[in-house]
Amino acid sequence: MNMLADDLAQHNGTGAAPDLRNESDYNVQRRHPERTEIYAGYARRSEALRADVPWQNLRYDKPERCTLDWFPAQQPAGAPLLVFMHGGFWRGGDKRVFSFIAENLRTAGISTALVGYELAPAVTVTTISAQIRAAVTFLLRNQRTLGFDPERVTLSGHSAGAHLAAMTSAYPQELPILGRHLRVIGVSGVYQLAPVLATSLRQEIQLTPEVAAEQSLPEGRWLHASRYLVAVGGGETPGFLAQSTHFHDALRQRGLNTQLVIEPGRTHFDIFVPLTEPGHALHEQVLEIIKQ
Numbered sequence: 001m002n003m004l005a006d007d008l009a010q011h012n013g014t015g016a017a018p019d020l021r022n023e024s025d026y027n028v029q030r031r032h033p034e035r036t037e038i039y040a041g042y043a044r045r046s047e048a049l050r051a052d053v054p055w056q057n058l059r060y061d062k063p064e065r066c067t068l069d070w071f072p073a074q075q076p077a078g079a080p081l082l083v084f085m086h087g088g089f090w091r092g093g094d095k096r097v098f099s100f101i102a103e104n105l106r107t108a109g110i111s112t113a114l115v116g117y118e119l120a121p122a123v124t125v126t127t128i129s130a131q132i133r134a135a136v137t138f139l140l141r142n143q144r145t146l147g148f149d150p151e152r153v154t155l156s157g158h159s160a161g162a163h164l165a166a167m168t169s170a171y172p173q174e175l176p177i178l179g180r181h182l183r184v185i186g187v188s189g190v191y192q193l194a195p196v197l198a199t200s201l202r203q204e205i206q207l208t209p210e211v212a213a214e215q216s217l218p219e220g221r222w223l224h225a226s227r228y229l230v231a232v233g234g235g236e237t238p239g240f241l242a243q244s245t246h247f248h249d250a251l252r253q254r255g256l257n258t259q260l261v262i263e264p265g266r267t268h269f270d271i272f273v274p275l276t277e278p279g280h281a282l283h284e285q286v287l288e289i290i291k292q
Contacts, residue, residue, distance in 0.1 A: 022198040025239025026089075026190070028268045035269045039097055042272065046099035053106065055099075060138035061131060063118050068135055069095055070146065071102035071112040079111045080152035080290045083136060087159025087188075089196075090128055091120040091205045098158075101276055104283070110290055111148045113139055117164075120205035125193070125215050132164045133174050140177065154183040154290045155225075159268065162189025166217050166247070169225040178224035183289050185229045187275060188240055188268050191217040191247040195239060218250050228258040229289055231275065231282060233266030240268060261285065 029035055049071075056070045073079035084101055086093040095114040102112035117131045136155070143150045157165040165184050172178040193212035196202060217223070228251050232244035244260065251258040261282055263274050274280035 019198050022195050022239065023200060025237040026196055026199050026201060028237060028240070031237065032267060032269055038269045042100055043097045045103070046097055049099050049103050050096075053102075055102075058138075058142075060115075060135045063131075065116045065118050066131055066134070067116050068138075069099060069114045069116075071099070071106055071114075072147065073106050073109050073111045075109060076111055076147040078149050079109055079147065080154070081111050081113065081139070081148040082154050082156055082290055083113045083115060083139065083165075085115050085117070085132060085155075085157035085161030085164045087157065087161045088119070089190075089201055089205060090125050090160045091201075093119075093161075101272075104276060104278055105290075108287055108291075110287075111146070120207075125205065125207065125211055129164060129167045129215060132168050133171055136168060136175055140175070150177060151181045152290065152292070153177055153181060154185060156185035156187065156286075157189070158187045158272070160190055162186035163191055163193075163215070163217065166191060166223065166228075167215065169223045170217070170221045172224045180226045182225045183227045183229075183292070184223075184225045185231070185286060185289060186244070186247070187231045188233060188236060188271055189230070189243060189247065190240075191243055217247065218254065222254070223251065223256060226257060227289060227292070228256060229261065229285065230258060231261040231263065231271065233268060233271045234262045234264040235267045237268075259285075 057067050058070050059067050082105060086095050086098055095116045098114055105112050115132060115135045117128050155165040155168055166186055169178060169182060169184050193216050196207055197209060197212055230244050230248040232241055248258050248260040263271055263282060274282040277283055
């Protein structure tokens with residue numbers, strides 16, 4: 001039994017107290033003090049991009065944080081679409097830090113939507129997941145105005161955002177594009193929430209065993225995207241590496257089209273370099289999936 005499976009057996013539904021191993025695996029901001037400098041660099045790049053290219057802030061639901069930032073492709077008519085969800089363990093983060101993701105996508109002919117959402121503990125992970133579905137529904141309803149190709153939509157996210165992207169592919173009754181028209185790219189994701197119950201993050205996001213079970217992937221759920229790319233840094237914690245390998249294996253066992261990429265030496269916070277910059281194999285894979 002692997003480390004993640006051990007955690008699932010020990011903590012799923014038990015509400016166990018925090019333990020040192022899980023705390024070290026998942027409370028990665030403490031583990032990587034360089035995160036502050038790395039994210040400050042992302043924020044500067046994002047601010048410069050917003051000052052330089054056309055973009056819009058669009059409201060998709062009533063709560064204050066329920067807006068998305070829309071960056072059209074240089075030639076937006078019929079462009080494929082990437083929908084990106086930021087991380088922050090459902091309790092932090094800001095979509096505007098990650099505007100820079102759209103920089104090379106727009107010149108490659110891809111439109112980008114960066115989705116904001118309410119944060120725990122004010123709302124539950126279940127509510128946040130529903131808000132992401134509302135954002136995707138909003139985009140589809142406004143597809144003609146925005147101009148993207150509804151048959152080439154990719155959902156992506158980092159960390160908790162990867163969970164939100166993947167979870168969205170479990171609701172075909174709400175999103176008619178699910179199936180052959182939807183792709184999912186998860187980066188350094190948290191797909192099984194049971195191990196989080198055994199960390200201090202549990203209290204910060206008010207995570208209950210019931211919500212952890214209901215929001216875990218893909219246990220008890222059938223996912224409906226046509227293709228999955230699961231990426232993780234080779235320098236990440238054993239917990240995050242196990243999350244991605246377990247998710248990829250579970251998708252493969254269900255007969256879904258999935259690929260696992262482990263980026264050598266990359267951590268939870270600098271994996272955006274090979275993800276977003278031309279010349280890196282991961283970036284080229286991302287472009288191929290989005291444009292397919």
